Each structure stands twice: as C-alpha cells, then as structure tokens.
Amino acid sequence: MTERVRITDVSPRDGLQNEPGVIPTAEKVRLVELLCATGVDEVEVTSFVSPKWVPQLGDAAEVCAGLRGRKPGGVRFSALVPNERGFEEFSRVNSAGPLLDRVCLFTAASETFNRRNTNVSIAESLERFKPVLGSAYRDGLAVKMYISCAFGCPFEGEITPKQVADVTASCLNLLSHSDVWAGRQGPGFGPIEISFGDTIGQATPGKVALVMMAAGPSADRMAGYWAEQRDTSINLHLHDTFGRAAECVKAALEIGVRSFDGSVAGLGGCPYASTPGRRAPGNISTELLVRTVEAAGFKTGVDLGKLEEAARFAREIVAKARAGV
Ligand code: HMG
Ligand code: MG
Numbered sequence: 001m002t003e004r005v006r007i008t009d010v011s012p013r014d015g016l017q018n019e020p021g022v023i024p025t026a027e028k029v030r031l032v033e034l035l036c037a038t039g040v041d042e043v044e045v046t047s048f049v050s051p052k053w054v055p056q057l058g059d060a061a062e063v064c065a066g067l068r069g070r071k072p073g074g075v076r077f078s079a080l081v082p083n084e085r086g087f088e089e090f091s092r093v094n095s096a097g098p099l100l101d102r103v104c105l106f107t108a109a110s111e112t113f114n115r116r117n118t119n120v121s122i123a124e125s126l127e128r129f130k131p132v133l134g135s136a137y138r139d140g141l142a143v144k145m146y147i148s149c150a151f152g153c154p155f156e157g158e159i160t161p162k163q164v165a166d167v168t169a170s171c172l173n174l175l176s177h178s179d180v181w182a183g184r185q186g187p188g189f190g191p192i193e194i195s196f197g198d199t200i201g202q203a204t205p206g207k208v209a210l211v212m213m214a215a216g217p218s219a220d221r222m223a224g225y226w227a228e229q230r231d232t233s234i235n236l237h238l239h240d241t242f243g244r245a246a247e248c249v250k251a252a253l254e255i256g257v258r259s260f261d262g263s264v265a266g267l268g269g270c271p272y273a274s275t276p277g278r279r280a281p282g283n284i285s286t287e288l289l290v291r292t293v294e295a296a297g298f299k300t301g302v303d304l305g306k307l308e309e310a311a312r313f314a315r316e317i318v319a320k321a322r323a324g325v
Contacts, residue, residue, distance in 0.1 A: 005260065014261075018274075025059045031314055034313055046064065047080035048060050048082075078100065082105075083128050084131050107129070109149045136189060137188055144195055152198075162214060203238060207248075234257055236249070263284070
C-alpha cells in the first residue's frame with residue numbers, strides 16, 4: 001500500500017505575515033476555504049501574535065469568525081501562539097464552538113533570532129510554552145512546536161545539529177514536565193509535531209540528514225515513551241531561497257519524515273528573519289511539495305488542480321495588496 005504523507009499549508013499565516021500590505025479578512029477566509037477544498041491535512045489559518053509586531057495578521061479573531069461553518073470534516077485548523085495572551089485569544093475562538101484544533105508554539109535554535117522574533121531568550125520562550133501546553137493538555141489540543149533556524153540563522157550564520165538537538169530535547173521534555181500537566185484534568189494532548197524550520201532557506205539534503213540524525217533520537221525516544229498516549233512526529237518546514245527545498249524533501253522522506261509544510265504559490269517568510277539587504281524568503285510552494293512527495297512514491301490526498309486554483313487566488317490577492325501599498 002502506498003504510504004501517506006501529511007501536508008500542511010501555512011500560507012494564510014506564514015504566507016501573509018511578511019506581505020507589505022494587509023490582505024482583507026474576507027480574502028483570507030476565502031483562501032482558507034480554497035485550501036480546504038484541495039485535500040490538505042491541515043491549514044495554519046492565522047496567528048495570535050501581537051498586532052504591533054505583525055499587523056498583517058491583526059485580524060486573527062475576525063478570520064476565525066469568518067471561518068465558522070466553512071470547515072469541512074477531515075481538515076485540521078491550526079494557529080500560531082507566542083504566549084499565554086495569544087492562547088487566551090485562541091481559546092476565545094473555540095469557546096464559541098470548536099474550530100481550532102492545533103496550537104503552534106515557536107522557539108528557535110538561534111538565540112539572536114529568537115530574541116528578535118519574540119523578545120526573549122530560548123530558555124524564556126520555553127518557559128512561556130509551559131502554561132500554554134498545560135491548557136492544550138486540559139483541552140485535548142494537538143500541538144506543534146516550531147524550532148526556527150534549524151539549518152542556519154540570518155544573524156548568527158551556522159547553527160550546529162547539536163544546538164538543534166538540544167532545543168528539540170528541551171521541547172519534548174516539557175511534555176512530561178510536571179509544571180505542564182500536574183493537577184490538570186482533561187483528555188491530554190492531541191497529536192504532537194516537532195517542526196524544524198528552515199527559516200531562511202539554508203537547508204541542503206546533507207544538512208537535513210545531519211540535523212535529523214542528531215535530533216531524531218531524542219524525538220524517537222520521547223515518541224516511544226509516550227507512544228500509548230499520543231502520537232509524536234517530526235515535521236519539516238522549508239523555505240526555498242536557493243531552489244533546494246524539493247531536494248531536501250526527498251532527503252527527509254528517505255530518513256522517514258512523513259509530515260511537511262508548504263505555502264501555496266510559495267508565499268511566505270518571517271518578518272523578523274529579514275535583514276536590511278534581503279527580505280526573508282518564501283516557503284516551498286505546496287504545489288512543488290505535493291509533486292515532489294508524490295513523485296517519490298507517496299500519496300498525499302491533495303488535488304493538484306484545486307491547489308493550482310488556490311495558488312492563483314493567493315497570487316491575485318497578494319498582487320492586489322502590493323499594488324495598493
Ligand atoms: P513584547 O513586546 O515583548 O510583549 O512582545 P509584551 O508582553 O511586553 O507586550 C507588548 C504589547 O503587546 C502589550 O500591549 C501586550 O498586551 C501585547 P500594550 O500594553 O503595549 O498595549 N501583546 C499581545 N497582543 C496580542 N496578542 C498577543 C500579545 N502578547 C502581547 N499574543 C511577543 C512579545 C511574543 C508578543 C511579540 O514578540 C510577538 O508577537 N512576536 C511574534 C513575532 C512573529 O509573529 N513572528 C513570525 C512568526 S514565527 C515564524 O515565522 C517562523 C516559522 O514560520 C518557522 C520558520 O520558518 O522557522 C514559525
Ligand atoms: Mg516559516
């Protein structure tokens with residue numbers, strides 16, 4: 001039987017957060033709707049970060065309100081959350097009826113990037129994870145923990161596989177940390193993903209192998225430890241600066257990675273990964289991702305025709321917003 005690979009489209013979040021203009025809420029909602037129709041497993045629909053830091057996604061609550069009644073079965077919705085305040089907004093959305101399934105936390109393997117992106121050190125960002133993880137445990141939510149700069153940093157340059165492995169182990173250790181679950185009643189965590197972020201597209205197939213070999217064992221150990229309670233997997237989140245992302249996907253498939261992020265039309269980039277000379281690069285396009293995965297002999301369940309339709313729409317709304325800036 002052909003093995004299945006999970007595809008998450010992050011364009012409504014990663015794709016739109018780095019645009020110079022703000023896309024109207026109704027167009028964001030329509031983009032998510034078109035993505036749902038493609039058969040992707042998950043859509044990262046928005047981000048509950050500070051609107052002072054990322055004004056492009058300041059309408060997160062309105063986007064979620066617009067998505068009510070438009071979410072087909074079988075698709076998971078996720079949203080980025082930087083702190084407890086963000087999780088309060090996330091929960092407020094679900095208090096009107098379940099809509100968001102996965103909370104996405106983010107830290108980095110680079111101290112400099114993490115501070116620029118979230119104003120705290122890596123250790124402090126992991127402290128911020130704890131109350132959010134506790135609430136996710138209570139509410140039975142799926143969790144994603146992004147580790148940015150897993151293959152290089154725009155400010156520090158090289159990041160070693162050991163640095164990534166150490167942050168991976170810290171993230172996974174939090175899941176069994178008594179500060180997180182002690183005294184909590186609830187269904188426990190839903191499926192967990194550790195996502196290696198190639199924030200500025202510096203990965204090569206060789207680096208992917210090295211990082212996975214270094215970080216994989218702690219992930220495997222924890223997955224084994226928690227096997228009866230939850231499903232833990234590794235996800236790869238690639239940006240495609242040098243056109244190497246598809247090669248990296250192939251290398252990751254060979255190592256056993258079965259979950260990838262893409263962004264339709266290759267939109268994307270972290271505003272806090274941009275340097276004065278260069279705007280942060282876009283994600284691997286979901287179209288290329290799906291084609292690469294399927295050419296390698298796996299199935300995704302994604303309809304490429306519908307994906308092209310979503311990509312056309314994404315290009316249109318971005319072009320319109322750019323023209324208005
Ligand atoms: P801060 O300024 O240190 O926070 O920002 P603060 O606690 O001092 O709060 C400042 C103000 O923001 C206060 O308002 C807070 O209430 C408010 P004021 O009193 O000044 O009126 N505030 C919030 N408002 C709404 N929602 C919130 C929230 N939190 C505080 N959640 C903070 C700290 C983490 C909030 C900020 O640094 C932030 O929002 N950072 C997010 C940056 C971001 O979104 N980056 C892009 C996403 S990560 C990425 O793209 C990488 C990834 O794709 C993987 C990869 O490619 O590697 C995931
Ligand atoms: Mg990203």
